[in-house]
Amino acid sequence: MAIHKGRGIAAIEYPTGMNQNGDPSQAWIKVKPDGRVDVFAGTSDIGNGSKTIQSQIVAETIGVPYEWVTYDNSNTDSSPVCTGTFASRATFVAGMAVKKAAERVRERILDIAGKELEIDPSDLDIVDGEVVAKGAPQTKISVPDVAAAATWGHGELITGTGAQLKPYAAIVEPDTGKVDLPPHSAISYASCAAEVEVDDETGQVRVTRLVQCFDVGLAINPTLVEGQIDGGAIQGLGLGVLETSYPYYPSIEHRGGEFGSYLAPSMEDMPVLDTVLIENPSADGPYGAKGIGEMANNPQPPAIASAVHDAVGVWITELPITPERVLRALAAKASGESEPTRKGKVVVYDQDLSLAAVARPDAPVKLVVDP
Amino acid sequence: MKAVGARVPRYDGVAHVTGRTVFVEDFDVPGAAWVKALRSPHPHAGIAKLDASAAERMKGVRAVVTAADVPLNVYGHLSALGIPGDEPLLAEKEVRYVGQPIAVVAAEDEEIALAAVDAIEIEYDVREPLFDVRKAFDPDAPQIHEWGNWYPHFEDGYDHRQIRKGDIDAAFDQADLIVQGVYRPAAIEQLPIETQVCQVVPEANGRLTIYSCTQALYFSMGVVAAHLQQPLNKFKFVGGTVGGGFGGKVDTATETLCCLLALKSCKPTKWRWTREEEFLCSSTRAPWHMEVADAVTKDGWILGRRMITLHDSGAYARFSPYGVTKHSFHHTGAYTIPNLHFDGWVVFTNRTPTSAMRGFGVTSVSFATETHMSRIAEELGIDPFELRLKNANRIGDTSPNGVVYTDPSTVPTILAIADHLGHELPADYRTMTTEPRSGDLLPDHLVAQLGNPEDH
Amino acid sequence: MSLTVNGRTHEIESPPLTTLLDVLREELRMTSPKVGCEQGGCGACTVLVDGQPRRSCLIPVGALNGVAITTVEGLGTPEDLQPIQAAFVHHYAAQCGFCTSGLLMAATAYVANGGTDDREAIAHALGGHVCRCTGYVKIVDAVAAAARGDEFDLSTTAEGRYTTMHTGGDS
Numbered sequence: 001m002a003i004h005k006g007r008g009i010a011a012i013e014y015p016t017g018m019n020q021n022g023d024p025s026q027a028w029i030k031v032k033p034d035g036r037v038d039v040f041a042g043t044s045d046i047g048n049g050s051k052t053i054q055s056q057i058v059a060e061t062i063g064v065p066y067e068w069v070t071y072d073n074s075n076t077d078s079s080p081v082c083t084g085t086f087a088s089r090a091t092f093v094a095g096m097a098v099k100k101a102a103e104r105v106r107e108r109i110l111d112i113a114g115k116e117l118e119i120d121p122s123d124l125d126i127v128d129g130e131v132v133a134k135g136a137p138q139t140k141i142s143v144p145d146v147a148a149a150a151t152w153g154h155g156e157l158i159t160g161t162g163a164q165l166k167p168y169a170a171i172v173e174p175d176t177g178k179v180d181l182p183p184h185s186a187i188s189y190a191s192c193a194a195e196v197e198v199d200d201e202t203g204q205v206r207v208t209r210l211v212q213c214f215d216v217g218l219a220i221n222p223t224l225v226e227g228q229i230d231g232g233a234i235q236g237l238g239l240g241v242l243e244t245s246y247p248y249y250p251s252i253e254h255r256g257g258e259f260g261s262y263l264a265p266s267m268e269d270m271p272v273l274d275t276v277l278i279e280n281p282s283a284d285g286p287y288g289a290k291g292i293g294e295m296a297n298n299p300q301p302p303a304i305a306s307a308v309h310d311a312v313g314v315w316i317t318e319l320p321i322t323p324e325r326v327l328r329a330l331a332a333k334a335s336g337e338s339e340p341t342r343k344g345k346v347v348v349y350d351q352d353l354s355l356a357a358v359a360r361p362d363a364p365v366k367l368v369v370d371p
Numbered sequence: 372m373k374a375v376g377a378r379v380p381r382y383d384g385v386a387h388v389t390g391r392t393v394f395v396e397d398f399d400v401p402g403a404a405w406v407k408a409l410r411s412p413h414p415h416a417g418i419a420k421l422d423a424s425a426a427e428r429m430k431g432v433r434a435v436v437t438a439a440d441v442p443l444n445v446y447g448h449l450s451a452l453g454i455p456g457d458e459p460l461l462a463e464k465e466v467r468y469v470g471q472p473i474a475v476v477a478a479e480d481e482e483i484a485l486a487a488v489d490a491i492e493i494e495y496d497v498r499e500p501l502f503d504v505r506k507a508f509d510p511d512a513p514q515i516h517e518w519g520n521w522y523p524h525f526e527d528g529y530d531h532r533q534i535r536k537g538d539i540d541a542a543f544d545q546a547d548l549i550v551q552g553v554y555r556p557a558a559i560e561q562l563p564i565e566t567q568v569c570q571v572v573p574e575a576n577g578r579l580t581i582y583s584c585t586q587a588l589y590f591s592m593g594v595v596a597a598h599l600q601q602p603l604n605k606f607k608f609v610g611g612t613v614g615g616g617f618g619g620k621v622d623t624a625t626e627t628l629c630c631l632l633a634l635k636s637c638k639p640t641k642w643r644w645t646r647e648e649e650f651l652c653s654s655t656r657a658p659w660h661m662e663v664a665d666a667v668t669k670d671g672w673i674l675g676r677r678m679i680t681l682h683d684s685g686a687y688a689r690f691s692p693y694g695v696t697k698h699s700f701h702h703t704g705a706y707t708i709p710n711l712h713f714d715g716w717v718v719f720t721n722r723t724p725t726s727a728m729r730g731f732g733v734t735s736v737s738f739a740t741e742t743h744m745s746r747i748a749e750e751l752g753i754d755p756f757e758l759r760l761k762n763a764n765r766i767g768d769t770s771p772n773g774v775v776y777t778d779p780s781t782v783p784t785i786l787a788i789a790d791h792l793g794h795e796l797p798a799d800y801r802t803m804t805t806e807p808r809s810g811d812l813l814p815d816h817l818v819a820q821l822g823n824p825e826d827h
Numbered sequence: 828m829s830l831t832v833n834g835r836t837h838e839i840e841s842p843p844l845t846t847l848l849d850v851l852r853e854e855l856r857m858t859s860p861k862v863g864c865e866q867g868g869c870g871a872c873t874v875l876v877d878g879q880p881r882r883s884c885l886i887p888v889g890a891l892n893g894v895a896i897t898t899v900e901g902l903g904t905p906e907d908l909q910p911i912q913a914a915f916v917h918h919y920a921a922q923c924g925f926c927t928s929g930l931l932m933a934a935t936a937y938v939a940n941g942g943t944d945d946r947e948a949i950a951h952a953l954g955g956h957v958c959r960c961t962g963y964v965k966i967v968d969a970v971a972a973a974a975r976g977d978e979f980d981l982s983t984t985a986e987g988r989y990t991t992m993h994t995g996g997d998s
Contacts, residue, residue: 010741178773250504365681
């Protein structure tokens with residue numbers, strides 16, 4: 001009996017935004033008489049931090065401190081459409097909507113400031129809540145003063161709206177899958193190396209370390225990106241070695257109805273996480289950002305499966321990689337049953353799992369590979 | 372930049388740690404009725420008799436709702452994407468999964484609601500279920516869906532998602548080796564710590580206020596509006612602060628039924644799923660069955676890929692056609708494979724309908740194709756980093772359905788982890804970039820697939 | 828019966844078999860402890876009973892005569908956070924926030940009982956709490972920091988111990 005160590009890698013990509021697009025997000029912003037900024041957007045924050053990210057984008061785009069921004073996504077009477085928080089779209093698609101709204105607000109602030117200072121708005125900048133003349137920073141007016149001037153002088157509500165919608169990419173050739181437009185807002189990339197220890201007596205697989213590299217375009221908030229990576233890593237680990245809704249799939253027997261019979265990853269399952277972030281900016285996302293929320297749990301399962309093979313020489317391609325599956329695979333390996341079939345140049349693994357092994361010979365669907 | 376790129380604290384961080392963040396159930400709705408559902412105990416059965424009158428008459432019961440009370444019982448949540456409806460809000464003539472809701476009850480407390488559910492008279496005629504996607508295509512398989520055992524409404528009446536590129540037969544002829552494998556990731560739970568929950572208040576002006584845990588306020592509002600055949604301004608969705616979703620809270624699982632109960636009883640209504648309901652009745656990530664056969668050269672080029680995918684959609688389509696389409700667009704993963712033959716089916720089984728979960732459609736194909744790449748590396752005796760770097764997308768390469776890659780980062784992410792691990796690579800691999808293919812990295816078989824990044 | 832919660836004594840009207848969780852949330856309208864499972868499996872309902880972390884979804888209130896209950900409402904306020912709360916903010920230990928209340932109470936007890944910043948010890952003590960969002964790393968960071976008595980700059984969040992940034996394009 002022994003603990004065997006192994007390592008496996010995976011390299012993946014994942015699209016930002018709903019597949020084939022056509023998923024709008026909208027926002028509107030108003031400025032209070034003292035210069036504080038109210039954002040109304042319809043994006044649900046499910047823990048991903050969209051309230052935070054969108055507030056940062058607004059603060060940056062207008063040129064005011066983050067603390068001046070209030071974010072209201074609380075209801076559909078005051079907030080405009082956001083298709084939803086899924087498809088890794090909250091930072092890019094919904095973020096671009098608030099960015100566009102913020103750009104309109106910035107324009108209005110500069111316009112009114114220009115009137116107040118009698119300077120062309122194109123010669124003005126907004127830094128840290130103050131409108132300053134470019135090259136002559138002593139000539140300035142605070143954003144609160146601009147807002148007050150708007151309210152009680154010019155009779156204007158400083159507001160801006162924004163909408164982000166990438167047109168729907170139709171499948172124009174259903175036989176090939178060709179589309180008429182790019183079907184995503186951006187693509188993010190990641191690689192992962194998983195290190196495991198496999199106990200050949202119990203079959204248990206411990207994931208000891210994950211070395212991962214993520215390209216997020218630009219990290220609007222690096223801490224939040226780290227949080228997504230950490231959370232995704234444990235969910236990927238769960239998919240790889242712990243979790244299943246149907247322990248005897250495809251049977252529906254013995255489903256776990258509580259914690260304990262369903263194995264949710266716990267603090268004691270945490271591997272060491274070594275993470276490298278790369279920023280390869282997107283062409284048209286907010287400040288170059290791309291999505292990461294979902295991709296974070298994709299590379300671990302295959303990296304773990306490859307690592308298990310590296311450790312004990314068995315390929316387990318049904319998830320989760322449970323101790324029972326490991327022990328059965330080790331027994332099959334020892335008795336020579338798990339070798340792939342080789343015929344000419346064709347190597348066939350997992351024949352017993354295949355459609356061909358289970359379906360009737362006259363079933364119309366099969367993977368056709370001519371050996 | 373000041374705010375962007377900064378590690379500012381979470382907008383709601385202080386609220387979270389002082390217990391002040393308001394989730395759906397933290398809204399105080401005095402007098403809200405408790406909701407419980409009558410759920411199918413059978414994976415496949417006809418409903419021979421349904422009589423809720425004993426429950427309706429029970430003391431403390433405010434309302435009972437069945438399919439007859441729903442203005443539009445079957446609504447395709449993705450009908451705007453051409454995916455017609457198949458799933459009833461409440462089962463009418465048959466049930467197709469254990470846990471499928473048939474009736475809902477609103478009562479003054481949880482005990483009365485449970486007793487009322489028990490008092491509903493129902494008779495089933497049990498039918499043979501189908502659980503194994505691989506058996507769905509057998510001529511004598513039980514037929515479990517009015518559309519047949521797999522989704523038939525892709526474009527132009529296709530009954531599967533299809534990708535074709537290049538000349539797959541030539542690729543398989545030219546290959547030195549063909550490696551074939553089967554990949555089956557499991558259904559898992561989204562498992563948010565907050566279960567499905569909503570509260571609905573009928574307002575004096577005839578509107579409904581819906582405190583919802585949805586991940587998609589407007590999407591869910593549209594679903595409720597369609598089932599109830601009402602304009603959007605009949606509803607005020609209040610939410611946006613969710614105790615975890617991971618894809619499971621797009622299903623609009625509670626809102627419509629709570630609205631119907633609130634309308635029928637003229638009283639506020641609350642439905643919080645128990646953790647057991649969350650485990651056993653909420654949608655899961657789909658199980659997938661994927662078979663991959665790659666035609667490769669002995670020096671590590673992937674010439675072509677044949678793939679079939681059977682997506683286990685459970686009893687109804689929900690968002691599965693969308694998921695399988697996304698899956699097909701990404702079935703080459705991070706690599707440029709010029710000859711492709713992909714077929715993917717949305718297959719129905721008598722289990723809880725599967726739905727979105729983090730990575731929907733692509734998590735599965737990443738598992739299959741990345742494990743497969745490692746197998747190929749092993750068969751060819753090639754370093755798994757080098758195999759991936761060689762085949763990785765470059766600027767100007769095209770995706771399975773012809774979309775040009777304008778700025779792929781596969782090469783730098785692989786080099787970054789190799790560097791971090793201290794994994795030695797030959798100089799020509801260590802210096803690889805994402806620049807358009809040329810020289811040794813542009814063999815003849817990759818020329819035809821090239822596209823112009825300017826066309827993006 | 829009477830129940831002392833966060834230093835105030837309340838007369839409880841709920842029947843004795845009502846869970847402490849339901850008494851706190853429904854009768855006393857304290858919403859910090861959350862309903863996560865009502866099975867004792869997730870820890871989101873954890874409060875302190877005489878200083879020790881207990882799952883309030885499993886305790887009938889009738890068993891609690893004469894005890895002192897502490898919930899998150901009895902920790903600090905936004906203007907005056909207790910160190911464990913400040914640690915959670917600074918180390919980004921809460922994402923959706925639903926599991927946070929239970930973890931804060933368990934962590935409070937851990938530190939008060941002399942818990943150290945040893946990460947294995949923290950994982951062992953708090954391992955019965957399920958979090959689906961954070962992957963636990965920053966929760967352990969926060970508890971370790973609180974155990975050490977670190978000071979927290981709440982205008983920013985802590986950098987993860989393990990990340991490197993390469994900006995501006997591929998290598």
